[in-house]
Amino acid sequence: MARTSAQPPNQTLTKMRGSTVGRIEAALTQAIAAGELAPGERIDEVTLTERFGVSRTPVREALSRLVAQGLLIPGEKRGVRVADYTREQLAQIFEAMHEIEAACARVATQRLSLLARVEIEAAQAECIAAAKAGDRAAYLKANEAFHLTIYRVTGNPYMAEIASEFRNRTGAARAKKFATPEDLLASAQSHEDLIALIFSEDSEAASDGMRAHMAQSFRATLAAN
The missing domain is CATH 1.10.10.10 (Winged helix-like DNA-binding domain superfamily/Winged helix DNA-binding domain)
Incomplete structure (x- = not known):
């Protein structure tokens, strides 16, 4: 049998x-x-x-x-x-986020392929569409997907996992900063500057650009919470 x-x-x-x-x-x-x-x-x-x-x-x-x-x-x-973090806790988490996000941008720039460019552009297109439509819920999801795409482009799943964990922890707090359609458009536009730096193949410039992007995000998050 x-x-x-x-x-x-x-x-x-x-x-x-x-x-x-x-x-x-x-x-x-x-x-x-x-x-x-x-x-x-x-x-x-x-x-x-x-x-x-x-x-x-x-x-x-x-x-x-x-x-x-x-x-x-x-x-x-x-x-x-x-989780509802204090301002001090948010500052500590964002401090760590600055470093890992900047590292992801630097490595992604160093390993950028044609496929990676297309994936980043596609993720940004979703952000632009949601921002222009004034669809807050759609933009929040597209914004997360945009950053996750950059993490994935690094080709390093460990970096991606750590970066994703920080985004997950702060998602509820960061969402508060998107209160108006203008906030969505401003965020989507800031992606354009960041993408230009990543596509420039200057990894240090991309890292600095991501650090500045995250610093602005932190200021807006604190103001909204």
């Missing part, structure tokens, strides 16, 4: 649960990074179970993971809420 390669039921269930937890974790991470969940906002387990059509077990596991990552913090009555 031929041997079957079917996995034991308990192993299959474990994989399914892991996939569900990962899906919930990814969705919440994106929502926080895009500013869809505000700093200090309470996360309701019941709402999540209804949204994803699951029990509370995978929801609680996903929330625990996000607490461990610093995106969520324990709240009252065993609940959790989106």
Whole structure:
């Protein structure tokens, strides 16, 4: 009789649960990074179970993971809420962001390929379209995608992971700075200057440009929070 390669039921269930937890974790991470969940906002387990059509077990596991990552913090009555940083904490996080973002811009410039140029231009086109439409939600997502593209272009997944983590942590706070259509357009235009530096193949200029870009972002974030 031929041997079957079917996995034991308990192993299959474990994989399914892991996939569900990962899906919930990814969705919440994106929502926080895009500013869809505000700093200090309470996360309701019941709402999540209804949204994803699951029990509370995978929801609680996903929330625990996000607490461990610093995106969520324990709240009252065993609940959790989106991390709400003090000005000093934001300053410390942005200080680290300045360095890793500048490093990503420098390495991306050194390893720039034709495909990378096209990907960066495509990501910027999404930003421009959302900004011109005055679509805040679409711009927040496009802006995150723009920076993630630069991280990916480095060809270094470890740098990309660290940079992404900082963006995730500060997403809710940074989203507040985009209060008007003019804010969206100004941000999209600042990308143009940054892209020009990256495409110039001058890695140090690109690094300095990203540092200046992040400094402006920090000032605007502090003013909005």
